Amino acid sequence: MNVFENGRSIDLMSVLDNKEWRSHYQERLKIQYPTAIIVSIKLNIPGPIKSSPLLKDSYNFGLRDIKQCLKQFKIVYERFFIENTTGPEGFLAVLGDLKAVKLATISFEETSTIGRLFDIDIMAEQNEQQLSRRSLGYRARTCFICDKDAKTCIKQGVHTLESGYDAINKICTIYMKKQITISKQSQDQIVRAAMTALLYEVSLNPKPGLVDPVSNGAHSDMTVFTFIDSSLSLQQYFNEAYAISHDFSGDDLTVMFETLRQLGVRAEAKMCGATHGVNTHKGAIFSLGILISAIAYGTRIGGVTVNDLQKIITKMTVNLVQHDFKNLYKKKQKLTAGEQQYQQYRLPGIRGEAAAGFPIVMDMALPFLLKSVGSTNQRLLDTLMKIASSIVDTNLIKRAGSPDILTELKQWSATYFELGGSQTSAGITYLKKLDVEFVQRHLSIGGTADNLISTVFLARLVGGI
Ligand SMILES: CC(C)(COP(=O)(O)OP(=O)(O)OC[C@H]1O[C@@H](n2cnc3c(N)ncnc32)[C@H](O[C@H]2O[C@H](COP(=O)(O)OP(=O)(O)OP(=O)(O)O)[C@@H](O)[C@H]2O)[C@@H]1O)[C@@H](O)C(=O)NCCC(=O)NCCS
Ligand SMILES: Nc1ncnc2[nH]cnc12
Numbered sequence: 001m002n003v004f005e006n007g008r009s010i011d012l013m014s015v016l017d018n019k020e021w022r023s024h025y026q027e028r029l030k031i032q033y034p035t036a037i038i039v040s041i042k043l044n045i046p047g048p049i050k051s052s053p054l055l056k057d058s059y060n061f062g063l064r065d066i067k068q069c070l071k072q073f074k075i076v077y078e079r080f081f082i083e084n085t086t087g088p089e090g091f092l093a094v095l096g097d098l099k100a101v102k103l104a105t106i107s108f109e110e111t112s113t114i115g116r117l118f119d120i121d122i123m124a125e126q127n128e129q130q131l132s133r134r135s136l137g138y139r140a141r142t143c144f145i146c147d148k149d150a151k152t153c154i155k156q157g158v159h160t161l162e163s164g165y166d167a168i169n170k171i172c173t174i175y176m177k178k179q180i181t182i183s184k185q186s187q188d189q190i191v192r193a194a195m196t197a198l199l200y201e202v203s204l205n206p207k208p209g210l211v212d213p214v215s216n217g218a219h220s221d222m223t224v225f226t227f228i229d230s231s232l233s234l235q236q237y238f239n240e241a242y243a244i245s246h247d248f249s250g251d252d253l254t255v256m257f258e259t260l261r262q263l264g265v266r267a268e269a270k271m272c273g274a275t276h277g278v279n280t281h282k283g284a285i286f287s288l289g290i291l292i293s294a295i296a297y298g299t300r301i302g303g304v305t306v307n308d309l310q311k312i313i314t315k316m317t318v319n320l321v322q323h324d325f326k327n328l329y330k331k332k333q334k335l336t337a338g339e340q341q342y343q344q345y346r347l348p349g350i351r352g353e354a355a356a357g358f359p360i361v362m363d364m365a366l367p368f369l370l371k372s373v374g375s376t377n378q379r380l381l382d383t384l385m386k387i388a389s390s391i392v393d394t395n396l397i398k399r400a401g402s403p404d405i406l407t408e409l410k411q412w413s414a415t416y417f418e419l420g421g422s423q424t425s426a427g428i429t430y431l432k433k434l435d436v437e438f439v440q441r442h443l444s445i446g447g448t449a450d451n452l453i454s455t456v457f458l459a460r461l462v463g464g465i
Contacts, residue, residue, distance in 0.1 A: 001173040001363050004165055007052030010085050015050075018086035025091060026123055029077065033093040036076055037101050037124045041066060042089035044119040046164045050087035057371070058172045059088035061179050062114045069108045070094060073101060098124050102131045106138055113175040116144045117168060144171060173363045177307040180366065182461050184299040187246070190461065191238040194288050195231060197457035198281065200465075201449055202227035204380045206431045208412070209438030210449050217435065218399070218444045221278045230281050233274035234288075237267035241289045245296035256293060257316040264289050283350050283395070283450035290316060290354055291454055295461070306366065306458070310357030317355045321348050337398040345403055349394035350447060358454060360390055365455040370464040378422035379465065380452065381431065385421065387451045389413035395446035409445070 022040060029038045043050070043059055059082065067075070073096035080090030094101055102122050109115040122131065133140060143153040145167045153159060202224055205212035213224045240263045248256045267285050272278070294312040298304035304312075325342045328335060338349040353360060368386045372379040388409050397403050412434055419426040438444065459465040 001054065001169060001176065001367060003054035003058060003169055003172045004049050004052055005054065007049035007055065008085060009048035010050055011048075014086055018084065022089070026121075029091060029093055030123060033077060036093035036095055037098055037122060039070075039092040039094055039101070039105065040089070040119075040121040040123070041092070042119050043087050043117055045087060045117065045168065047161045051083075051085055053371075054172065054176075056082055056088050058114055058117070058175065061175070062108075062112065062118055063090065065112050065114075066105065066108050066118070066120070067092075069104045070101070072096070073104070098122070098131060099136070103136060106133060106136065109141070110138065113178060114171055116142065117171060144168065174307060176367055177310070177362060178305050180306040180370070180462055181303040182295055182299060182306070182309065182458070183303040184301075185295075185461060187239065187242045187296070190242055190292055190295060191235060193457050193460040194238045194292060195235060196460055197288070197453045198231040198234070198284060199228070200376070200380065200456050201453045202231070204377060204384065204452075206428070206435050207381075207384060207449070208431060208434035209444040210446070215435060215439075218439050218442050222275065222280055226275050226278055227280050229274040230271050233270045234267055234281065234285065237263055237270070237285065237289065238292055241292045242296040245293035246300060248297055253297070253312065253315040254317075254319055256297065257290070257320070260289055260293050260316075281450075283447055284453050286350060287354065287358065287450055287454045288457060291358070291457060306362050310359075310362055313354065313357045317351075320355045321351050324351055338394050341394050341397055341403075345397075347392055347394065347397070347403065349392065350450070352392075353451075358451075360387060360451055361454045361458065364390060365451060366458050366464075369455050369459045370462070374422060376465065380456065381422040381428075382417075383455055384448060384452045385413045385416045385431075387448050387455070388445060391445075391448050391451060393445050393447035395444055396448070399443050400441075405443070 022042075026038050026040055029036075041063065043055065045055065063080070070092070073094045075092050075094055077093035078090065080088070082088040082090075105120045105122060109118060109120065139149075141150040142148065143150045143159070145159045145163050146153065202211060203213060205214045207217065209218040211217050211219050211222050211224055211227060216223050241260055244259050244263065245256055248259075250256065264285050267289070268282055271281055271285065290313055291309075294309055294316060295304065298309055298312050325339065325348070328339050328343050331339070335343065338351065341347045341349060348355070365383055365387050369379060369383045372382050374382075391409075392403070392406060393409070396405055396409065416427055416430055416434075419430050421427045456465060
């Protein structure tokens, strides 16, 4: 997730003007509410970009947590300026003990994943110096890059802006994943969501190079009906994947994964039986199988956040890349596309994605889809092309014969969004032109399609589509 995407730079004068405006606003509130404590809440973001769609989202979620920390106090005034180009900010007038209010806001800063990005000022008649963090037994604010004293890092200019942005993106990514929870669901609900995801993906059009109801794309050996047959053949596997995981009682989740893989091998064979040997959903069998398994295991007692789901997945697949790719030179049978690309380019492909907890789906595609607008077809087209901007698609690399194709894929994605994506006829026309080029060049983004399937599956479970 890049929270600075679609953010606009502002100049120093705007920052200084905003500082003056804030000070005057606070003074007016002190006069209007003389017995209240005035709380100013804004983000502490270095560099010229102070606001963006994702920074505003992070602020709003954080604000919810701050008000939760202040729930014991009576809030007599609140006003927020989310659209300020100098960054989302707001003010509260709170009735309560000054020290208790200060402690409550410090607890947010210290305990919330996103707390260190917030700058919360407390003002009242008493001299604030008596109420510094140190005077309340807390250390000074720490740098969100190196954890040392923030003031020292800022004064000495220790860090580059890029390292600051990286740290902020990491903080916001983890925080946003903790806001998305998959509630405890029945086996039937989870399996139906998986089936829905398979059928939604193949129904989506126009997709570049991929099979949909209008075009077989760059695949001479499959049609939309092949994918429907393939999807229906996988329902039993999804039920099995749920069952072995929901009832798994061991501590070593790699054992659960190995049991799943045996089911997956059988599912691949069943898929091939249903498609007359065509590989439609090999990647989806792998990815959806792991997701269903992790969710079944993770929701046995209650809901599971996306952040915790990733931890379960990484525990399941901790040995996957090493196990699958060791001693490839000894393998007698023809190497698969993924094995060849690991051997030739050290690209871990779908296995690497799984072992990392499916970051493209969890960190980027799912939050993107949940925020997307328009018809289902529009939302899914934009999500597919968003995935295309970051994925190492081994299916595409195989077809193109080199990872260099990934540079073109990023450019195609960028151009699509520059044209307005699915919301404009120019964006849709561009997709149709891309499909023609993909067919001519025999290109396909099957891995990207699989990531979309995983994304739709999770979005369905959280009620986001
Ligand atoms: C781990 C396996 C997936 C091993 O498969 P393989 O070694 O082949 O690994 P990859 O090639 O890296 O990936 C296999 C498929 O995964 C999809 N994929 C690729 N990159 C990504 C990615 N970054 N993220 C997610 N998914 C990705 C992709 O699948 C799609 O494309 C396939 C259609 O194409 P294919 O037939 O390969 O190619 P065509 O273009 O159609 O060629 P022609 O037919 O024209 O010649 C389709 O499968 C889509 O899903 C990759 O192809 C796993 O299968 C495995 O471990 N298998 C062993 C048995 C097992 O354990 N299974 C169950 C595991 S739970
Ligand atoms: N619609 C699609 N076309 C081609 N390959 C795919 N792999 C997954 N979905 C696909």
